[in-house]
Amino acid sequence: MRLGLVGRGPVGRYLATRLDPECWTGRELGLVDHLDAVILAVPDDAIAATAARVLDRFAPKALIHCSGATPISVLAGADQVAVWHPMRPFPVGEHVQSLDCVVGLRGDSIWVDRFVTWSREWGGTPVRLQEDQALQVHLACCYAAGATALMTSLARMHFLQAGMAAQDMKVAIRGLSHPALEAVLAHGAEAITGPARRADYGVMDAHRQLQEPSEAQLSTAILGQLKAFGLIPPS
């Protein structure tokens, strides 16, 4: 199979070492004609324009992108299209050994089937998605990654500001977050704990004295979400 790969970032490098493409290029698009597929491992906002340029200049048989948030329709014009979306961070400068994540796959079955096989070989858990599921799956990913990371950042900041040593801070956060996360995976939102969950307004008011306005707004929104879940009474 003759593959082209666009993108020199962490995802591009990951795919290059595993798929051994005939051409591997950055934005200069050093590709060739008659490729079976070109995989676009470029930033989300560059996918549509890159797809159009690749199709126009090299007309590969298939186009594939790697973004959970981008519709497959931006690849329109290729005979075969697919999306391979590994649901994990690819940190700059770190070597990803085993994929260890769910991989969302959509598009034409010939390519989805190939990426199912490859993703399994690479240590991932492939999941076939319909196009109309993709955006909600991506929203879920954002809660599990970025939003969770923000809560970790606030915990880290307050532990350190309170004078806790960095090593103790790490032990504290792991010891709190991992069981909290696993309890929700097992039991759903019912497993949430803490003063907001108990509608303990005394403790929450005391916390407010230590919070910046942005954190106070976040706490109000957290309380609102707990109410929307029916976990605490509306006030």
Next chain:
Amino acid sequence: MRLGLVGRGPVGRYLATRLDPECWTGRELGLVDHLDAVILAVPDDAIAATAARVLDRFAPKALIHCSGATPISVLAGADQVAVWHPMRPFPVGEHVQSLDCVVGLRGDSIWVDRFVTWSREWGGTPVRLQEDQALQVHLACCYAAGATALMTSLARMHFLQAGMAAQDMKVAIRGLSHPALEAVLAHGAEAITGPARRADYGVMDAHRQLQEPSEAQLSTAILGQLKAFGLIPPS
């Protein structure tokens, strides 16, 4: 040493099996006189009243509570006071084997020293805190536990609503949240990822179509916190 223990909940049961107290009681306060210490493993909002009743009726030499959010001053009146705060959930009906968490300790050194030794024996990481650090440490705990659990709940809900199988949902969340959390522990808020972090308003607007009003409010607050951290430009 002659110990009394008040509280039949998960923390009370945990301490009962490890400390083998002379008296272990619920709210009926079946204690005796001349105890070296009484440990109060009762809900936060019951600590002050229980402390007063125990002191009045049994006058133990020391009083100890287990709450991160409650000032040590509610124990005033005992000769010696201390707080032992294990920073982890104690799920109802589950057996806690090793503590595997940071334990916050404050109060009189004779009891703090004892609980440092015991906490280490039980698999915990004891950390001595000043009273004026306690509330901020507790706020940090709430971000690492309850707020993180809320983000996990939202991720879980959207993965399931999108039609993902429960087992794949669990693999997806673990694969996203654990690396996100570890990246923040190593690098701080700079390591946060996702469309909000990139100020990708196109993706955020698309997500809004799938969010309830409470989630939209939460997303706005998350964006505000990222701005307050200086991670994205103020708009």
